[in-house]
Amino acid sequence: MNILIFSGSLRTDSYNKKLAQVAESILQGKHQTTYADLKDFKFPVYDGDIEAAGIPQGVKDFGKLVSDADALVISSPEYNGAMAGSLKNAIDWISRLRPIPLEGKPVLLMGASPGAFGAIRALTNSRIPFDTLTAYVYPTTFALPKAADAFASKTMLADENTHKKLISLLDGFSHFAQKFIKEK
Ligand SMILES: Cc1cc2nc3c(=O)[nH]c(=O)nc-3n(C[C@H](O)[C@H](O)[C@H](O)COP(=O)(O)O)c2cc1C
Numbered sequence: 001m002n003i004l005i006f007s008g009s010l011r012t013d014s015y016n017k018k019l020a021q022v023a024e025s026i027l028q029g030k031h032q033t034t035y036a037d038l039k040d041f042k043f044p045v046y047d048g049d050i051e052a053a054g055i056p057q058g059v060k061d062f063g064k065l066v067s068d069a070d071a072l073v074i075s076s077p078e079y080n081g082a083m084a085g086s087l088k089n090a091i092d093w094i095s096r097l098r099p100i101p102l103e104g105k106p107v108l109l110m111g112a113s114p115g116a117f118g119a120i121r122a123l124t125n126s127r128i129p130f131d132t133l134t135a136y137v138y139p140t141t142f143a144l145p146k147a148a149d150a151f152a153s154k155t156m157l158a159d160e161n162t163h164k165k166l167i168s169l170l171d172g173f174s175h176f177a178q179k180f181i182k183e184k
Contacts, residue, residue: 001178003027004069006036008076008087008126015112015147016075018154022163023073023110025155026170036065038090046092055096063094066101071177072135073170075110078122091129102133106177108170110142112150118143136180138173142166 005024007016017037024033041058044050066072076087094101107130111119123141130137142165144150150158157163 001070001174001181002032002034002068003071003073003174003177004034004036004065005073006038006075008038008074008084008090010037010039010086014077015114015144015150016077016110018151019110019112019142019144019147020073020075021154022151022157023075023166023170026167027073027174031174034065034069036062038062038086041090043086043089043093046089051096055093059093060097062090063097063101066094066105067099069105070181071106071108071173073108073110073173075112076119076122076126078111078113078117078119081121083122083126087126088129091133095129095133100133102130102135104180105135106138106173106180107135108138108142108173110144112144112147114146114148116145118145118147136176138176140169140172142169 005020007014007020009016024035027033041062077084109123111123113119120143127137152158
């Protein structure tokens with residue numbers, strides 16, 4: 001299975017990029033993985049005038065990565081109690097491609113925050129655009145609170161039980177996603 005992993009945060013030292021990379025290291029070896037940095041695709045803010053002049057190449061390139069993936073693992077911040085605009089903007093742009101890259105795609109949502117709740121509110125409301133585009137969001141999500149102290153290394157979370165919980169979640173998600181491949 002080819003799993004695309006990315007963060008909704010553009011920030012270089014993003015906790016969500018770190019969580020996405022820990023998830024990638026867990027999935028590597030069991031699956032083919034592709035890590036993408038949204039910043040590389042330089043999406044403008046969605047504007048119908050830009051679209052009318054031609055969908056930006058970065059949108060097409062990122063849309064192809066999503067189309068080529070069997071499943072997506074996304075870690076995204078919470079801004080003011082909701083999903084990050086950078087992730088919503090990326091979703092809005094690729095929803096303009098045909099066929100829609102997110103259609104029928106299994107998605108695991110994760111979030112990291114330096115606060116006590118680990119982006120939990122964003123995890124709830126970021127399901128909405130995925131549901132609208134008929135992606136299949138895994139029912140269980142992963143919230144990583146106190147992110148400033150949550151990483152032991154590039155491949156390990158500091159708390160052993162939380163790391164084991166992430167391994168088990170990724171395992172469950174992989175089984176879930178596999179069913180959609182068989183049904184293709
Ligand atoms: C505009 C803005 C709003 C924020 N709102 C929240 C929030 O509602 N909940 C939360 O847990 N953290 C909030 N934060 C803090 C972010 O979780 C923090 O900046 C985090 O590091 C962003 O993710 P990143 O490290 O992946 O870039 C906010 C940060 C910004 C800049």
